[in-house]
Every structure is written in structure tokens, then in C-alpha cells.
Amino acid sequence: MSPERNASTRFAILGLLGLEPMSGYDIRRASSDTLRHFWHESYGQIYPTLATLAREKLIRELPPARAAAKPGARASRKLYAITPAGRRAFAVWQESAPRERPFRSEMLLRVFFGDAGSAHALREHVGRLAKEETARLASYRALARRLRSEAASHPSQPYWQATLRYGQLRSEAALAWCRETSRTLGKARLAKKRAHA
Amino acid sequence: MSPERNASTRFAILGLLGLEPMSGYDIRRASSDTLRHFWHESYGQIYPTLATLAREKLIRELPPARAAAKPGARASRKLYAITPAGRRAFAVWQESAPRERPFRSEMLLRVFFGDAGSAHALREHVGRLAKEETARLASYRALARRLRSEAASHPSQPYWQATLRYGQLRSEAALAWCRETSRTLGKARLAKKRAHA
DNA sequence: TTTGGCATGTAATCCGTTACATGATTAG
DNA sequence: CTAATCATGTAACGGATTACATGCCAAA
Numbered sequence: 079m080s081p082e083r084n085a086s087t088r089f090a091i092l093g094l095l096g097l098e099p100m101s102g103y104d105i106r107r108a109s110s111d112t113l114r115h116f117w118h119e120s121y122g123q124i125y126p127t128l129a130t131l132a133r134e135k136l137i138r139e140l141p142p143a144r145a146a147a148k149p150g151a152r153a154s155r156k157l158y159a160i161t162p163a164g165r166r167a168f169a170v171w172q173e174s175a176p177r178e179r180p181f182r183s184e185m186l187l188r189v190f191f192g193d194a195g196s197a198h199a200l201r202e203h204v205g206r207l208a209k210e211e212t213a214r215l216a217s218y219r220a221l222a223r224r225l226r227s228e229a230a231s232h233p234s235q236p237y238w239q240a241t242l243r244y245g246q247l248r249s250e251a252a253l254a255w256c257r258e259t260s261r262t263l264g265k266a267r268l269a270k271k272r273a274h275a
Numbered sequence: 276m277s278p279e280r281n282a283s284t285r286f287a288i289l290g291l292l293g294l295e296p297m298s299g300y301d302i303r304r305a306s307s308d309t310l311r312h313f314w315h316e317s318y319g320q321i322y323p324t325l326a327t328l329a330r331e332k333l334i335r336e337l338p339p340a341r342a343a344a345k346p347g348a349r350a351s352r353k354l355y356a357i358t359p360a361g362r363r364a365f366a367v368w369q370e371s372a373p374r375e376r377p378f379r380s381e382m383l384l385r386v387f388f389g390d391a392g393s394a395h396a397l398r399e400h401v402g403r404l405a406k407e408e409t410a411r412l413a414s415y416r417a418l419a420r421r422l423r424s425e426a427a428s429h430p431s432q433p434y435w436q437a438t439l440r441y442g443q444l445r446s447e448a449a450l451a452w453c454r455e456t457s458r459t460l461g462k463a464r465l466a467k468k469r470a471h472a
Numbered sequence: 473t474t475t476g477g478c479a480t481g482t483a484a485t486c487c488g489t490t491a492c493a494t495g496a497t498t499a500g
Numbered sequence: 501c502t503a504a505t506c507a508t509g510t511a512a513c514g515g516a517t518t519a520c521a522t523g524c525c526a527a528a
Contacts, residue, residue, distance in 0.1 A: 086381060086487080093388035103507050116383040120489055125509055154496065154507055165391070172392035176381035176400055179516095184283060184373035186313040186441055191290035192434035194362070195369035203373055233467075236459055237389035244383055244452050251448035255441050262433055270430075283515080300479050317517055322481055349524070351479055376488095475528085483520075490513085497506075 136164035333361035
């Protein structure tokens with residue numbers, strides 16, 4: 079088995095367990111909360127990966143007693159903790175160069191072939207995107223505030239804020255594009271009308 | 276078979292064939308040239324999808340004589356053209372709302388858990404990203420220029436430029452983030468050193 | 473003659489989502 | 501009682517890449 083296999087999910091999990099012991103359910107929650115602006119995992123990925131990591135001794139399952147210790151926690155939950163080997167593996171991965179998947183956009187695919195279709199529909203798509211990005215900006219602000227107040231002195235604070243800042247800049251760029259493009263599409267529609275007249 | 280199956284690839288191909296007849300090889304070339312900033316397909320996707328589209332009569336294979344007509348074209352190539360049914364299917368898809376896959380970033384994953392690792396490595400990652408985005412900006416400018424000169428009066432011109440503009444704004448945002456973050460990481464490194472001293 | 477670009481395709485594999493199956497506990 | 505949330509997992513499937521297999525043709 080290659081060391082890079084399943085890289086993304088493995089290290090997202092190791093990273094989270096590096097902060098504190100968690101269950102699969104906790105990891106899922108974190109991935110649709112704190113991490114959701116740049117990472118998300120489904121159960122179908124998480125549970126099998128936890129099993130693999132445990133087999134490789136990069137994490138270990140804490141005894142049930144410890145798992146049930148927290149108030150409100152179910153006895154059925156399995157708490158996992160990172161091992162020293164896990165921390166080393168994480169550090170190695172963290173220093174390796176990130177490999178991003180190529181950007182893809184169904185939106186831009188529609189825009190590129192826009193002349194073949196309805197300019198009206200395109201403008202609707204752009205409008206919808208603008209709304210989504212606006213909502214995203216609001217959620218970044220909310221999360222930034224929450225992290226600052228809930229973990230003001232946590233040493234990771236500047237790193238967390240940096241990821242949020244990325245999202246913010248990204249959404250602002252998208253919004254700028256939406257505004258520009260609505261205008262352009264308006265003009266394109268007029269030009270087409272004139273051509274047909 | 277659901278109508279949305281394989282949506283992305285199908286319509287990227289239909290869109291391209293809407294411009295002019297092409298072979299699988301041509302489509303691949305376009306997808307790593309004109310479309311590469313927001314779309315890319317590998318042979319493993321293209322050839323099977325062409326077969327499917329042909330079976331569904333959304334495209335048809337042109338007779339070999341036509342395929343060999345162009346100078347420099349091999350006899351072995353298969354030229355495909357979109358059918359009227361294909362154009363209708365494309366138009367329907369184009370009006371449907373784009374469904375983007377959630378953003379993911381291995382880079383941000385490393386940054387988020389930055390406190391667990393090496394600030395030095397992170398700064399290198401950020402530097403590499405900055406270089407990549409700078410290169411991307413240059414390639415957008417080059418492509419924009421090329422499209423303007425090669426197809427100045429093509430009615431799709433404004434749409435093509437809009438997709439490039441998206442890439443440009445996106446890369447500029449990424450670059451702004453890189454600059455900001457290098458500074459932040461510098462400070463974080465100092466803070467960590469002081470804490471250890 | 474050998475390298476590189478044209479050209480078509482398949483098989484293995486991976487990464488990830490969705491849907492399914494199951495059940496405990498808690499708040500209203 | 502019942503709905504929501506906590507909690508763990510599997511199976512099926514889909515979308516995409518990578519590597520492989522094959523062969524032609526032109527230019528250096």
C-alpha cells in the first residue's frame with residue numbers, strides 16, 4: 079500500500095485527532111462545521127479510514143470508560159486518539175507539497191458555451207451564485223467571530239483565521255466576477271437581439 | 276438511466292461539438308487548452324462518453340471521407356458532430372442550475388493544522404502557490420490575447436473572456452492571500468520561538 | 473531510424489457521495 | 501409517544517485519473 083493512499087482523508091482525520099480525541103461522529107461534525115469551508119468528509123469515508131488508521135497504529139481506540147466519561151456522551155461511541163507514530167506521519171505529510179485537484183466549474187462550462195443557449199438563464203445562474211457567495215461571506219464572518227471568542231488564546235488561532243481569510247478573499251473575487259458578468263451578459267443579450275432583428 | 280448521469284463530461288463534449296465537429300483527440304486537446312482553466316477531461320472519460328452519446332443519438336459519427344478531408348488529418352480518426360437532439364439536450368442542461376462540488380484544499384488543510392507542524396514548510400507551500408498563481412495569471416493573459424486575435428468576431432468571444440476573467444480574479448485573490456499569509460506565518464514563527472525560549 | 477505527435481481505446485483503481493440499515497437516548 | 505439527534509457502520513455507485521496497449525505517420 080503506497081504511503082500516499084487516501085492521503086486527504088487520512089490526514090484530515092489525523093489533524094483533528096491531533097487537537098483532541100474524537101469519535102467518527104465528532105469528526106464528521108467538525109468537518110461540516112469548523113472545516114467545512116475547505117474540507118468535508120462523509121461517513122462513508124470516515125469510518126473505514128478510522129479502521130485503517132487504527133490497524134496501522136497511527137491512532138488508537140480509547141477504552142470505553144474514557145469514551146463515556148464526558149457528560150452527554152453515549153456509551154456506544156468510540157473515541158480515538160492519535161499515537162506518537164500518528165503525529166510523526168502527520169508532520170511528514172504536512173511538509174509534503176499539497177496537490178490540489180484541478181479547478182472545475184459547471185458554471186463556467188455553461189458560460190463558455192453561452193452563445194448556444196439562453197442569456198436569461200445564465201444571468202439567473204450568476205445571480206444565484208452571487209447570493210451563495212454572499213451567504214458564504216456571512217458564514218465566514220460568523221465562524222471567525224466564534225473561533226475568536228471560543229478559543230481566543232488557542233495557539234492555532236492565526237492558522238484558523240488564515241483559512242477563513244482564504245475563503246473570504248475567494249468569495250469576494252467570485253462576487254466581483256458576478257457583478258461584472260451580469261453587466262456583460264446584459265450587453266451580450268442586447269447584441270444578440272440586434273443581430274436577430 | 277437518470278438524465279443527470281455523467282452530466283459534466285457529457286455536456287462539455289456536447290458543447291464543444293456544438294462549435295464544430297471534432298474527434299476524441301481534438302476534444303482532449305481543447306480540454307487541455309481553451310477549457311483547461313475550468314475544465315479538463317482525460318481519455319478515460321472522453322472515449323466511453325463519445326460512445327454513449329452516439330448510442331443516444333445526441334451526436335453522430337461522420338463518414339470517414341469527411342474525417343480525412345482536413346489536411347494533416349489521419350484516416351484513423353473518428354469525427355463526431357452534434358445532432359439536433361444533442362443541441363436540445365445541451366440547451367436544457369445549460370438552463371439547469373450548475374451544481375459545483377464543494378471546495379477542497381490540501382493547502383488549507385495543512386495551514387489549519389499548522390501549529391502541529393513546521394511553519395517553515397508552510398511558508399514554502401505558500402510561496403509555491405504564489406508562483407503557480409502568477410504563472411496562471413500569465414497564461415490567462417496569453418490565452419485571452421490569443422482568443423481575441425484568432426476569433427475576434429466570434430459571437431462567443433464575450434463568454435470566453437468571461438471565463439478567463441473568472442480565473443484571473445480567482446488567481447489574484449489567491450495571490451493576495453499568499454502575501455498576507457506569508458506575513459502572518461512569519462509572525463507566528465516568531466511567537467512560537469518566544470514561547471519555547 | 474528513432475522520436476514525437478496523432479489517434480483510439482480499455483482496465484484498474486481511487487476517491488468520494490448517497491442511500492441504506494440499525495439502534496440508543498433525550499427533549500418536547 | 502415521537503421526533504430529533506447521537507452514533508456506527510456497509511453497499512452500491514459514480515466520476516475521474518492513471519497506466520496500459522496499440523499503431524500510424526512525419527520530420528530530424
